[in-house]
Amino acid sequence: MSLANLRTHYTTQIDPGKIGDDKVALAGWVHEVRDLGGICFVVLRDRQGRAQVTLVKKKIDRELFNFARKLIRESVISVRGIIKPEEKAPNGYELIPDEIELLNEAESPLPLDTTGKVDAELDTRLDSRFIDLRRSRTNAIFRIRHEVLHAVRNYLAKEGFLETSSPKVVATATEGGTALFPITYFDREAFLNQSPQLFKQILMSGGMDRVFEIGPIFRAEEHDTRRHLNEATSIDIEASFVDHFDVMEILENMVEYVYTRVIENVPDALEVLGIELKVPKTPFLKLTYQEAIEIVNSHGEEELKWGDDLSTLSEHTIGEHVFQETGEEHYFIIDWPTEIKPFYAMPYEEKPEFSKSFDMMHRTMELSSGAQRIHFPEMLKNRIADQGLDPEGFDFYLRAFSYGMPPHSGWGLGCERFVMTMLGVENIRDVVLFPRDRRRLSP
Amino acid sequence: MSLANLRTHYTTQIDPGKIGDDKVALAGWVHEVRDLGGICFVVLRDRQGRAQVTLVKKKIDRELFNFARKLIRESVISVRGIIKPEEKAPNGYELIPDEIELLNEAESPLPLDTTGKVDAELDTRLDSRFIDLRRSRTNAIFRIRHEVLHAVRNYLAKEGFLETSSPKVVATATEGGTALFPITYFDREAFLNQSPQLFKQILMSGGMDRVFEIGPIFRAEEHDTRRHLNEATSIDIEASFVDHFDVMEILENMVEYVYTRVIENVPDALEVLGIELKVPKTPFLKLTYQEAIEIVNSHGEEELKWGDDLSTLSEHTIGEHVFQETGEEHYFIIDWPTEIKPFYAMPYEEKPEFSKSFDMMHRTMELSSGAQRIHFPEMLKNRIADQGLDPEGFDFYLRAFSYGMPPHSGWGLGCERFVMTMLGVENIRDVVLFPRDRRRLSP
Numbered sequence: 001m002s003l004a005n006l007r008t009h010y011t012t013q014i015d016p017g018k019i020g021d022d023k024v025a026l027a028g029w030v031h032e033v034r035d036l037g038g039i040c041f042v043v044l045r046d047r048q049g050r051a052q053v054t055l056v057k058k059k060i061d062r063e064l065f066n067f068a069r070k071l072i073r074e075s076v077i078s079v080r081g082i083i084k085p086e087e088k089a090p091n092g093y094e095l096i097p098d099e100i101e102l103l104n105e106a107e108s109p110l111p112l113d114t115t116g117k118v119d120a121e122l123d124t125r126l127d128s129r130f131i132d133l134r135r136s137r138t139n140a141i142f143r144i145r146h147e148v149l150h151a152v153r154n155y156l157a158k159e160g161f162l163e164t165s166s167p168k169v170v171a172t173a174t175e176g177g178t179a180l181f182p183i184t185y186f187d188r189e190a191f192l193n194q195s196p197q198l199f200k201q202i203l204m205s206g207g208m209d210r211v212f213e214i215g216p217i218f219r220a221e222e223h224d225t226r227r228h229l230n231e232a233t234s235i236d237i238e239a240s241f242v243d244h245f246d247v248m249e250i251l252e253n254m255v256e257y258v259y260t261r262v263i264e265n266v267p268d269a270l271e272v273l274g275i276e277l278k279v280p281k282t283p284f285l286k287l288t289y290q291e292a293i294e295i296v297n298s299h300g301e302e303e304l305k306w307g308d309d310l311s312t313l314s315e316h317t318i319g320e321h322v323f324q325e326t327g328e329e330h331y332f333i334i335d336w337p338t339e340i341k342p343f344y345a346m347p348y349e350e351k352p353e354f355s356k357s358f359d360m361m362h363r364t365m366e367l368s369s370g371a372q373r374i375h376f377p378e379m380l381k382n383r384i385a386d387q388g389l390d391p392e393g394f395d396f397y398l399r400a401f402s403y404g405m406p407p408h409s410g411w412g413l414g415c416e417r418f419v420m421t422m423l424g425v426e427n428i429r430d431v432v433l434f435p436r437d438r439r440r441l442s443p
Numbered sequence: 444m445s446l447a448n449l450r451t452h453y454t455t456q457i458d459p460g461k462i463g464d465d466k467v468a469l470a471g472w473v474h475e476v477r478d479l480g481g482i483c484f485v486v487l488r489d490r491q492g493r494a495q496v497t498l499v500k501k502k503i504d505r506e507l508f509n510f511a512r513k514l515i516r517e518s519v520i521s522v523r524g525i526i527k528p529e530e531k532a533p534n535g536y537e538l539i540p541d542e543i544e545l546l547n548e549a550e551s552p553l554p555l556d557t558t559g560k561v562d563a564e565l566d567t568r569l570d571s572r573f574i575d576l577r578r579s580r581t582n583a584i585f586r587i588r589h590e591v592l593h594a595v596r597n598y599l600a601k602e603g604f605l606e607t608s609s610p611k612v613v614a615t616a617t618e619g620g621t622a623l624f625p626i627t628y629f630d631r632e633a634f635l636n637q638s639p640q641l642f643k644q645i646l647m648s649g650g651m652d653r654v655f656e657i658g659p660i661f662r663a664e665e666h667d668t669r670r671h672l673n674e675a676t677s678i679d680i681e682a683s684f685v686d687h688f689d690v691m692e693i694l695e696n697m698v699e700y701v702y703t704r705v706i707e708n709v710p711d712a713l714e715v716l717g718i719e720l721k722v723p724k725t726p727f728l729k730l731t732y733q734e735a736i737e738i739v740n741s742h743g744e745e746e747l748k749w750g751d752d753l754s755t756l757s758e759h760t761i762g763e764h765v766f767q768e769t770g771e772e773h774y775f776i777i778d779w780p781t782e783i784k785p786f787y788a789m790p791y792e793e794k795p796e797f798s799k800s801f802d803m804m805h806r807t808m809e810l811s812s813g814a815q816r817i818h819f820p821e822m823l824k825n826r827i828a829d830q831g832l833d834p835e836g837f838d839f840y841l842r843a844f845s846y847g848m849p850p851h852s853g854w855g856l857g858c859e860r861f862v863m864t865m866l867g868v869e870n871i872r873d874v875v876l877f878p879r880d881r882r883r884l885s886p
Binding site: 006007027028029030045046047074075076078103104105106107110111128129130131132133134139142143145146149150153157162163164165166167168169170171172181182183184185186188190192199202203205206207208209210215216218220222230231233240241242375376396397399400401402403404405406407432433434435436438441442443 | 449450470471472473488489490517518519521546547548549550553554571572573574575576577582585586588589592593596600605606607608609610611612613614615624625626627628629631633635642645646648649650651652653658659661663665673674676683684685818819839840842843844845846847848849850875876877878879881884885886
């Protein structure tokens with residue numbers, strides 16, 4: 001079998017008014033066969049959309065007609081023929097076939113419905129992700145995810161950030177506080193890294209100035225929620241000679257840029273999901289931590305005191321409050337207590353109990369955390385010890401601070417949360433091709 | 444300390460003919476201090492280049508002059524002042540300072556020389572990567588690596604490939620034949636994935652049509668060579684309705700595109716490395732496996748018979764032969780014996796002992812492997828069993844073939860090898876920020 005010319009166009013690439021009598025070939029899946037006796041319609045589906053293949057019994061080779069009628073749903077075919085304009089068909093045309101090649105026949109029944117008519121449980125869909133991806137909603141989510149990543153990278157490259165990779169296999173627990181997955185690394189114990197944090201900071205000492213990394217992070221936490229995974233994708237940046245306000249500006253402008261690109265470049269995918277995306281207005285509102293807990297306390301459902309972390313419930317209270325006041329879904333919470341932020345967050349000089357740190361919030365959840373970092377080696381060593389960690393385990397990191405570490409700031413943004421909040425998706429597993437959680441390790 | 448305006452320009456962004464009397468601020472590292480008594484030069488280095496800060500004793504504040512003379516090498520400074528054209532200085536200007544701010548002082552002596560005057564062992568450089576990155580050669584390599592990744596992604600996106608991520612934590616050894624790192628995943632045993640292969644194929648059944656992934660792969664092999672690592676970055680694509688020749692064309696065109704972009708966008712980094720990069724000419728030469736072993740045998744150093752894999756020595760023999768004949772460094776070896784390729788490689792219909800597979804070679808080493816894949820479930824199951832693997836362990840993968848898997852092809856390209864052959868770098872550890880091998884797990 002030669003694969004040459006199995007496909008000349010995607011279904012959405014044909015202009016019925018212009019194509020004339022040129023032969024075209026479409027390739028994809030048998031989405032539906034409607035056999036009306038004298039006429040048979042085969043709906044072919046590819047990544048971009050659908051096309052109607054029309055066979056009129058009287059006008060077409062008998063063998064071809066009978067072949068088409070018996071096609072099994074979700075089999076893979078290539079259809080060659082000519083295009084006729086047809087307003088009622090998808091994309092405004094029908095394909096009159098000369099030839100239908102069956103490339104691979106599907107078994108039946110299918111483990112999952114692909115038309116979207118029958119709802120399926122998330123677990124069933126994830127077990128048969130290969131079928132789930134053929135549903136137009138799932139397909140749309142992952143086309144948008146591609147666009148998000150493409151826009152993020154283009155934005156950051158344009159702003160002078162260099163793409164880097166940090167190791168995923170590391171010798172020591174990096175930040176403390178998070179459970180890690182142990183690995184047997186030859187004859188030693190090692191761990192899967194929870195974050196590129198310490199490595200991207202080392203690169204600042206290396207003079208790389210502005211770096212980003214988009215890659216997997218691993219956390220061995222036993223949570224079972226709709227917004228946590230044990231393997232996730234983190235978008236991380238670090239930049240020298242700038243403070244936390246500068247990197248907040250980079251972050252909000254990036255969010256604005258990405259939303260704009262998604263609206264421009266994949267409007268059809270948004271339409272499938274029934275979403276009218278609105279570009280967030282920059283600059284985002286900045287609440288101090290103090291203001292944030294006051295909002296929570298004024299709503300009376302919880303009573304927070306200074307130094308408490310925000311619960312999921314309080315994040316919701318604040319998010320709704322901000323949305324009611326401003327009509328916007330994104331905002332920052334800044335100036336967090338130093339003691340509840342990681343050891344590398346820089347305290348304010350005049351009030352060291354506050355740190356130069358921030359979270360970027362969506363109405364429904366936290367999306368990103370960042371800060372200006374401590375760049376003075378002694379201060380950093382003390383902060384590590386203060387948090388009950390052993391500075392010796394951080395030797396590979398601390399050395400980078402003693403020979404010329406510039407002031408620097410950065411953030412990490414959860415890629416999945418960014419996509420799920422953009423699309424209003426309820427469960428994080430819906431925006432990951434093959435999610436990993438406490439129970440799921442396959443496919 | 445406010446970080447506002449620590450830097451207005453990179454050293455290479457100033458046009459001395461145009462800037463006039465505008466105040467500028469540069470920020471970076473003290474590369475060198477040359478104190479000639481009546482005049483003192485401080486060379487400031489940032490990511491992009493160097494600038495000369497000139498202090499004439501008679502014309503400048505005495506305190507500032509003395510401060511500058513005593514700056515310790517590799518300390519971090521911000522210098523504010525005005526620009527004077529000066530042909531003999533780097534980038535054609537000198538900076539006459541009003542103010543020098545010491546942002547972080549370096550300890551001395553340094554663990555490594557940064558001027559490039561003193562050669563250091565690779566291990567010493569990797570132990571102090573944060574200093575090594577300040578050397579112009581190392582800096583140039585990672586600026587080029589960024590450009591390579593950026594060009595790869597732009598090329599593939601332009602060709603309709605969607606970016607995807609596969610899980611790094613997996614339940615079963617995927618391809619067989621390679622040692623894997625075991626992980627304790629909660630109460631279960633799991634492994635670090637050696638390749639996105641099986642997952643990207645599943646996405647073809649999902650109708651994603653064309654996908655790519657750039658991410659880490661993990662192999663627990665105990666090799667200790669200059670071209671293997673235990674954690675590496677793989678550039679992977681998979682495409683539906685195309686054969687191995689189609690994806691070879693995508694690969695060679697991508698290589699051509701990336702070389703072109705590197706030459707256009709980072710000529711200064713190439714100059715630092717002393718490289719005159721030549722864009723490989725497409726299409727690349729295609730040798731059959733049969734022709735390849737005949738070349739080896741005709742050179743008399745080894746005697747290969749059909750079914751033997753190519754040794755490192757034979758790869759060199761063929762690479763030199765091709766280079767002598769064509770003047771080109773890249774070529775394909777196609778039509779490999781089915782038995783020495785992975786189970787998923789499609790055999791030719793008429794001569795099933797040959798497979799529709801290829802390797803893309805550089806004169807000095809293998810860069811990429813690819814093939815048309817088997818898309819028929821029964822054939823695939825038999826091939827898995829033939830190779831002594833248990834089809835049951837592949838159930839999550841095989842299911843995707845029974846309900847409409849299109850014909851498809853793809854390849855994986857080693858990112859590090861691609862960069863090292865482009866730049867003539869001898870050791871793969873030189874193109875990875877924090878390499879992982881049998882002995883090295885830190886930094």
